[in-house]
Amino acid sequence: MNTSDIFNFLKPKNELENQGEAIDNRPYIPDELWVKCPVCKNPVLSADLNENKKVCPKCGYHFRIGARQRIELTADEGSFEEFDAELTSTNIIDFPDYTRKLKNAKLNSGENESVITGIALIEGYKVVLAVMNSQFMMGSMGTVTGEKITRAFEYATENRLPVVIFTVSGGARMQEGILSLMQMAKTSGAVKRHNDAGLLYITVLTDPTTGGVTASFAMEGDIILSEPKALIAFAGPRVIEQTIRQKLPKDFQSAEFLLEKGFIDAVVPRVEMKKTLSHILQLHGAEKVLQEGDSE
Amino acid sequence: MSAFDSVTAARANDRPTAVDYITKIFGDSFIEFHGDRRFADDKAVIGGIAELCGKPVTVIGLEKGRNLKERMERNFGSAHPEGYRKSLRLMKQAEKFHRPIICFVDTSGAYCGIGAEERGQGQAIAENLSEMMTLKTPILSILIGEGGSGGALALAVADEVWMLENAIYSVISPEGCASILWKDAGKTAEASECLKLTSQDLFKLGVIERIIREPKNLDSTMFESLKNLVAQTFDRLGAMDTEALLQKRYNRFRKY
Numbered sequence: 001m002n003t004s005d006i007f008n009f010l011k012p013k014n015e016l017e018n019q020g021e022a023i024d025n026r027p028y029i030p031d032e033l034w035v036k037c038p039v040c041k042n043p044v045l046s047a048d049l050n051e052n053k054k055v056c057p058k059c060g061y062h063f064r065i066g067a068r069q070r071i072e073l074t075a076d077e078g079s080f081e082e083f084d085a086e087l088t089s090t091n092i093i094d095f096p097d098y099t100r101k102l103k104n105a106k107l108n109s110g111e112n113e114s115v116i117t118g119i120a121l122i123e124g125y126k127v128v129l130a131v132m133n134s135q136f137m138m139g140s141m142g143t144v145t146g147e148k149i150t151r152a153f154e155y156a157t158e159n160r161l162p163v164v165i166f167t168v169s170g171g172a173r174m175q176e177g178i179l180s181l182m183q184m185a186k187t188s189g190a191v192k193r194h195n196d197a198g199l200l201y202i203t204v205l206t207d208p209t210t211g212g213v214t215a216s217f218a219m220e221g222d223i224i225l226s227e228p229k230a231l232i233a234f235a236g237p238r239v240i241e242q243t244i245r246q247k248l249p250k251d252f253q254s255a256e257f258l259l260e261k262g263f264i265d266a267v268v269p270r271v272e273m274k275k276t277l278s279h280i281l282q283l284h285g286a287e288k289v290l291q292e293g294d295s296e
Numbered sequence: 297m298s299a300f301d302s303v304t305a306a307r308a309n310d311r312p313t314a315v316d317y318i319t320k321i322f323g324d325s326f327i328e329f330h331g332d333r334r335f336a337d338d339k340a341v342i343g344g345i346a347e348l349c350g351k352p353v354t355v356i357g358l359e360k361g362r363n364l365k366e367r368m369e370r371n372f373g374s375a376h377p378e379g380y381r382k383s384l385r386l387m388k389q390a391e392k393f394h395r396p397i398i399c400f401v402d403t404s405g406a407y408c409g410i411g412a413e414e415r416g417q418g419q420a421i422a423e424n425l426s427e428m429m430t431l432k433t434p435i436l437s438i439l440i441g442e443g444g445s446g447g448a449l450a451l452a453v454a455d456e457v458w459m460l461e462n463a464i465y466s467v468i469s470p471e472g473c474a475s476i477l478w479k480d481a482g483k484t485a486e487a488s489e490c491l492k493l494t495s496q497d498l499f500k501l502g503v504i505e506r507i508i509r510e511p512k513n514l515d516s517t518m519f520e521s522l523k524n525l526v527a528q529t530f531d532r533l534g535a536m537d538t539e540a541l542l543q544k545r546y547n548r549f550r551k552y
Binding site: 093095096097143146150172174176177178179180181182183184185186188189190191192193195196211212214215216217218219220233234235239240243244248249252253261262263 | 476
């Protein structure tokens, strides 16, 4: 990891879309030498944090990370080939202020959409990889998000490849109205065809995964993993509190809570994620591509 | 009529609910079945089998209740995961016995509560979406009142989706939208316009195939013509080759 990365890391922007769910603004890594961990409050050297895949070395808190960094941590070096990088949303139902929000989202994230898709090798195993991006309108799912995920699944089905998706999302993108809701059905249809072709789909839920993404492809994996302490919900905690007018129990809707309730297969720390994915891929007979330096 | 007039009409207490449609279209032939075989029977979902013009059909509805007592029992039409699991069980049963499925959708949304989250509301909806996409029998969904987001979509992955003239279908409630956009849940009328949630808007966007005109007081002539329309549609969809039907259903949602 290049330590200069931290200087390029984006600070949280107020314009970042929050879909009304209770997604707290946990800090992204600021470009300072020292970072205070929001959980254990200890100061951590930024360089150490980067070395440790943005996991607090003192308490294990997993800082939120951007999609490009996630790809860097997951895919073998230089193996990622992006699909549909140019695809981007437009203000399809002429929703107030959406054009400006999209423009800001692009500026803030440096990306065209809330998901990045492509082909990657994970310890040599060839997969279709999709990584959602919380820095683009809180990872909300619009028509282009749904389109890119659907195309990724269709490509994987056609080429008989496993799919790995890292989810992070505030839910369906309100600014695209009913058409964003339709993405839940569209992506689910593509997942189902991939499933019916006997192919492997692994989802990795990261903080936060909520709303229409939870109620579609995030929960449709053959194997569902999660990062520790990630918030995973259909309705966000604030919405539930408003509905039932009582305080929610501590750790409600955390990855560990869902594990106990039987909705995810395993909670896997970030530092072990790549190894775990590769192990699962190997046990499913995934195709291994020999790379330079590999021996038979 | 403004979008907000439709919102008001769609939510009106005296509007017919799924039970009314079932009674008026299927009469005494409807037999209700209960339970998801996993946890409970969710009364926000009513389901069973009935006869339509001499042929068996599976009927599923999101039911709000017609008076306060019923509304409490039915949780105001907001289903828990077990409601969606009951509906999927009945849909699988329909597939097994080659019956077409008709869904009546009327909900402000899937229930938001502790139990609903604990028992996997997101997973239950997700499973309906993916399973319905490849269910080997015709599915018709009719939005009769409110179509609230994922909780409505979980019964609307269908070969055709119809809407009553004053029904609404939206990714978020106008109140929720207004409170996010303008930090003011009172600006419901403006939000209703922005969301494009009326039957006219949705027809233009290609999200629904048909608008059912609403005569004053939704009288019996409407139910009679709706019944005939449903029967004809099932005949037409039922005549299709299964592979072609499923490809068409996939394409229907693929295009968005």
